[in-house]
Amino acid sequence: MSNLHYPDLQVCVLAAGKGKRMRSNLPKVLHKVLGRAMIDHVLHTVEALRPKAIAMVTGHASEMVRAHVGQPVNLDWVIQDKQLGTGHAVKQCEKVIRDVRDVLIVCGDTPLLSVETLARLVDEHRAANTDVTVLTAKPENPFGYGRIVRDGNGNVTSIVEQKDATDEQRLIGEVSSGIYCVRHEVLFDLLHAIGNSNAQEEYYLPDIVPLALHAGQSVAAIAMNDSDEMVGVNDRVDLAHVEGLMQKRIIEEWQRRGVTIEKPDTVRIEAGVKIGIDTVIQAGCYLIGTTHVGDECRVGPNAVLVNAWLDDRVNVFAFSHIHGASVGSDAIIGPYARLRPEAQLDEEVHIGNFVEIKKSVIGRGSKVNHLSYIGDTVMGSACNVGAGTITCNYDGANKFVTEIGNNVFIGSDTQLVAPVKVADDATIGAGSTITRNVAAGGLTLSERNAQKYAAGWKRPQKDRN
Incomplete structure (x- = not known):
């Protein structure tokens, strides 16, 4: 009307x-x-x-x-x-x-x-x-x-x-x-x-x-x-009753608009949420605040989205938590991932299990798939971050930024001690503690407290045959 x-x-x-x-x-x-x-x-x-x-x-x-x-x-x-x-x-x-x-x-x-x-x-x-x-x-x-x-x-x-x-x-x-x-x-x-x-x-x-x-x-x-x-509200029993009536109304409206909601009695979708067509919301999901979910997404089960933005075709696996973050189209999140406020993920990004991203930009096609923390970071496209990698962005008083270029490979169990820059096409060996800027290309690794650079080193290539 x-x-x-x-x-x-x-x-x-x-x-x-x-x-x-x-x-x-x-x-x-x-x-x-x-x-x-x-x-x-x-x-x-x-x-x-x-x-x-x-x-x-x-x-x-x-x-x-x-x-x-x-x-x-x-x-x-x-x-x-x-x-x-x-x-x-x-x-x-x-x-x-x-x-x-x-x-x-x-x-x-x-x-x-x-x-x-x-x-x-x-x-x-x-x-x-x-x-x-x-x-x-x-x-x-x-x-x-x-x-x-x-x-x-x-x-x-x-x-x-x-x-x-x-x-x-x-x-x-x-x-x-x-x-x-x-x-x-x-x-x-x-x-x-x-x-x-x-x-x-x-x-x-x-x-x-x-x-x-x-x-x-x-x-x-x-x-x-x-x-x-x-129906008016006089006490908290009335409040819960009214909320239940409104929730049923909201869920039915989204269903009529082309959204699949599995086990709707287990789902919470607040009044300010927007959802695109052909999206599937699985059991136990919470969509809170001003959350926007694009077309053809899949959310859940038991995922929590708070003031989040998901572009089209994003797949959020079970038990992931996205709060104040934006996710580009065709991205994959979780399971058990956590995106904190000001995390900005570009298209086709993969964030895997037990990974936390906070106040960071992750470029197109980059992957952080296992057991990692990335905070106060700007990461380029087509990067691969190994399991157990963390950015050490806080010295107890101040926060610092980690800059990672395009096509960077970071081996497992690496610590990047900010402020630090990793240039394009660099590879960092597993278990390294990086305290100084990393040059483009080649292999950088640290042994105990020493950081070494191997000029001209070539990263192994997959056999495409």
Whole structure:
């Protein structure tokens, strides 16, 4: 629904609650669902409507919420100093909401809400020329939600909160989602008329419904197609439940887009991840943060990718960990490999078992296949690094760079003590400790503490016959 645009609509996002049941120093709306704060999910959804503006109501730890969200150009910050209920929260927006036809009110702790549902609410509200329209649902378990009370003709007469409902009213299956679309010209008159004669002595937003009816204004209720969208988060049990629902939705969407996901109930794919077609994600994989996986890749099993970039046709074997690193097309990683932040691998690179690469550039076609550590290194193309090789890049106080040219062969159990340069076509014998620059071509090796260079030495060639 990329063509949505509601220039005469303003959105009010309610995000002032502390969330006491979360038992956290973090505001409830900043708790993450699949890698994104709840409020980020909600803002992403309402921004897709392209409204005139968004009013964000904060209260508890408002400075933390504001620091997290930043300052989008169309967002107005509103403070609710005392949390006196949802009606009181919306009333604080009176000065920033103006010159619009309707106000859409959503909750900051409903990360499953979809833009399609909100657009339908606004469109049907306007098509019926209604003053107040509430979005409803019929969940399997209505406990905790305000019940929609209707008369004998099916017209909405009130919304009664769980704690204030009678036993008979609690049997009602239709509930309020807490989401409203209200005509701007009536909204704040209704909010000013709300009282707080209830169990919590709060000003409830749902009380605008009977007030509107008493004033002769029209009220409608529109049921959402998927009641999961209205699920809010009050504690960490709810948080896990919502995350499970969102994970199922995300995995199914990637499957429909051409990604094979084996044993999806064992896989975690966060909301910011991108995956190309014909890629296979095997059991137990974690794709975290802003990870990008290209076309025709194979990941896993039990691989972990965090803010990683994989070009096309990359094969990541089991139990590999790629964090903040980029991998070129047709590369092979693992099993049990670790790529740390700022590792940059070019095309057709091979990184094998128990190899760690950190803050290094590995050129096209180079191979580091066994039991090695390469850190703070710039390596050219077509190099071959033997098992047990390490770059000694840290002297206890400072980091130094190792430079390795093209077509270099480094024998097993070699230590390259940075800063050091290895020129093109050089070969370093197994077990060497390299402390000085290595000349191009020939063989360099060290015996005990001596480093020797054999000029004119030729590397053995494979028999191609």
